[in-house]
Amino acid sequence: MQMRDTGLGFSPITIGLHWLIAAAVSVMVWLGLSAGQMDAGAAKAELIAMHSTLGTVLFVVAAYRLWARLTSYHPLPVGTPNPIEVMISRSVAVALALAPVLLPLDGWLAMSAAGDVVRLPGGIALPAIVGLNPEVEYVARLLHKIGAYAFLAGLALHIFGAMKNHFVLKNDTLKRMLGKRVEL
Ligand code: HEM
Ligand code: HEM
Structure with missing residues (x-):
């Protein structure tokens, strides 16, 4: 199996992790926003516990993905897109x-600064950083909130780009991310 991305295509690992991370991040945003709207109490604490435990798993997978992304060749874009759009979409x-x-x-x-414990799956407590x-x-x-909203804005742009490629430009960019082999 192709383990790494090449200039000609994404590896199946990249494609699988892309959609796995997309699903996990959606659950994280939903849990975070739901907790953010609740008053302090047991139900809110439970949502934050789920949010933080899933977040620790996501961290490990996303750290691997980031490393793979920065150390592999990135596949050439499909078609002949405007170079400015390529720079923006890659950033x-x-x-x-x-x-x-x-x-x-x-x-x-x-959570450490608030005196709350972050637990790994299985209940093991992470040590407090501060x-x-x-x-x-x-x-x-505050940084978490700003970061999460900035992330959502970037995601909206990313999804808009994917939809534009699929429905307006009618190329195989989205299909390639869904596993289709595209000849460049
Ligand atoms: C419905 C949601 C999403 C759609 C439709 C979508 C679509 C796509 C498509 C079509 C590509 C390929 C672009 C190319 O060929 O250059 C791509 C790449 C990428 N997407 Fe998404 N995406 C979604 C959600 C996400 C999320 C939630 C994240 C991050 C948490 C993300 C991060 C990335 C990254 C980092 C790449 C570059 C390839 C890689 O290194 O993994 N995407 N996405
Ligand atoms: C990809 C990872 C993550 C995403 C996308 C994310 C997203 C969010 C969002 C959207 C909120 C709501 C912000 C608001 O409107 O107040 C939130 C709140 C929060 N998140 Fe995360 N989060 C992530 C990871 C984590 C992790 C791993 C932890 C803990 C270790 C954590 C701890 C918290 C806490 C304590 C809150 C505040 C809840 C409150 O009291 O209002 N988050 N997160």
Whole structure:
């Protein structure tokens, strides 16, 4: 099996991880936004516990994906797109690959500073990065919120680009990300 991306196509691992991470991030955003709207209490704590535990798993997968993305050749774009659009879409994709690595680290910082414990699947507690500190908690939560909303804006642009390629330009960009072999 092709393990790494080449200039001619994405590896099946990249394609599988792309959709797995997309699904996991959607659940994360839903859990985060739902928790954000609730008053403090047991139900909110449970949602945040799910959000943070899933986030630790996502962190490991996304860190691998980011490393693979930065150390592999990137497939050439399908068709003959405008170079500015290629630069923008690739920068957005790198930012999207970075977000599920940075947001969990910041979430861990926020929870540590609030005196909350982040648990791995299986219940193992992660050590706190910092001690109880309301100022650090405030800044880390604010950065988490700004980061999450910036991520959603980038994602909207990314999905718009994918839809434009598919429905307006009618090329195989989306189909390639769904596993179709495209001759360049
Ligand atoms: C419905 C949601 C999504 C659609 C339709 C979509 C579509 C696509 C398509 C068509 C490509 C291939 C672009 C090319 O050929 O150059 C791509 C690449 C990429 N997408 Fe998405 N995407 C979605 C969600 C996401 C999410 C949630 C993330 C990040 C968390 C993401 C991160 C990336 C990255 C990093 C690449 C570059 C390839 C790679 O290195 O993995 N995408 N996406
Ligand atoms: C890809 C990873 C992640 C995404 C996309 C994400 C997204 C979000 C979003 C959208 C919110 C709601 C922001 C708001 O409107 O207030 C949120 C809140 C939050 N997230 Fe995350 N998050 C991620 C990872 C993590 C991780 C790993 C942790 C902990 C280790 C964490 C801890 C928190 C906390 C404590 C809140 C605040 C809930 C509240 O009290 O209002 N997040 N997250």
